[in-house]
Amino acid sequence: MQNVNTLQLKGRLTVLMLAAMPLVFAIVSVAWIVQHQFDELSRVQLTSVEPILMQARKDEVKDFVMTGRKAVTDLIKRNGNTPKTQHEAKEMLRSMDFGADNYYFVYDTQGNGVMHPRLAAMENRNYLGLTDPNGVKIIQRLIDVAQAGGGFVEFMWHRPSTGNNEKKIGYAEIIPEWGWMIGSGLYLDAQQETESRLRESIVNANRATRKQIMQVSFAAILMVFLGVFTLNQVEQRKANTRVRLLAQEVQRSQELERTRVARELHDGVSQSLASVKFTMESADIYLDRGKTQTAANSLKSAIAHLIATMVEVRRLSHDLYPTILDDGGLGVAIEQLGREFSSRTKVPVHTEAQPIPVLKREVAWALYRIVQQALANIEKHAHAGSVAIEMRFSGGIHLQVSDDGVGFKLAETMQRRGGIGLTSMRERIEMLGGEFEIHSQPGKTVLKAYLPSESLKID
């Protein structure tokens, strides 16, 4: 039984592994693919979003500069092109200062500072040569794009609110009446912020998706385990039912056997003994009457009955338990079964049973019963012309009983009550950790049982 349980456990673990391994593989693959897709997606999104954001910043700064220029043009139209108007325009632009970093700056086309709300010292000085850390001639470039009809310049600039050099996009136009270049710039940090917000949201989505994958995976693995567990339970129940049926069958056959023995004891042995008693009483009466010859005949008759009764008792006890199993070993016991079968049925039996070293009693008994049952089946159903019994030892016991009878259809036989004989043969072998098989066709029926060495160990 130990062996059987271990085998079942191993089988269950294998099933579990087989079921779980592809699942784990699938989950890991899906997680990898999703991760890869996310990275790709975020890259694509960022690259596609970047120009849009940049365009938005550009539009913003361009609108701001155009607004300033238009305000100056309107002022000139209203107040005329005078130095006073020029001064008013300067002050107007200086006052149009929104937030920390949004303001106008004005230079003339020679690069002299005209107005800068943050750096008053810059006014009336020439900045044509002003370069940023990357070597961009800022003012020169701004004047160039302004004279070309308005345009953008990217450069690094000292940011008043943080005190750092930061990336800025500048836009400039010309106020033709005065030869002014009016411009403004926007720091690009807002864009970087948007980008990092976007990147963060992608990372969050990625994390959420990974979490969902983990949850689904966990649920799936749990389901596999539950499935295997349930399967296991069902199989356990089936096995229990089989064991119960077998136990019932064993009990039933025990009862049948007892009934048979009781009947044989009553109808055979007891009646024979009663007959012996009657005959001896007759002899007694004849002796009383001096009829010695008749008395002697009665006694002879009684002795004959007694001998028959002794044979009957011997046969009965042999049927109950073949002591030859203990006294002569399994090989001899099987030879005896073959010989008895042959003398009873007149069907020749070829028996080749190797003597096998001392066996566990239950093993010897199981194999003996299988041969007995097989012979009984052949006698009842097969109409065989010859029977062969073979038992040999090589890495275990191989037992084979074959006949050349009419054969039977295994499936049909197993469904009928008579098939139980086959079931109990199989159960006997499987309980001992062995294998049982039977093949049948007209003219050839072969029953094979194999018990591996491990199941043969002596108690």
Next chain:
Amino acid sequence: MTNIESEVTKSTEAIRLLLVDIHAVSRTSSRQLLDTFPELNVVGETSDFKEAMALLDDLKPDIVLISMRVQGATGPEVARAILKVRPSTKVVVLTLFDDPEYVRSAMEAGAHAYVLKQEPAARILEAIDRVLRGEIYLSPGLGQQI
């Protein structure tokens, strides 16, 4: 088995017996035993219920000895059938069964005596004697049991 012919001459007043027992071996030897008594005349024997009924009609025995099982019927069934056809017949059960249930079922079916095969032959004679005088007879010990 040695054939033992009857050494006893039967008188015309001998009691006529019919022997009904499913077990041939014990029937033969009990017949040989009964044949040793001059006052008894075994007029027929059988193991079968139907044949027993036919013989009952033909031989008109005074006494029918029956076992508790015969071919085709149980002892009590045989007793009932006999007494229905010929109520004057005396039915004696001769059997190995000493269980009270068997004894009771036989007596309820109308049997007049219940004798065990394992007892001395004299009991059979005693039973026959008693039932012919209109009494009921049970092997010693069986009476208390029922």
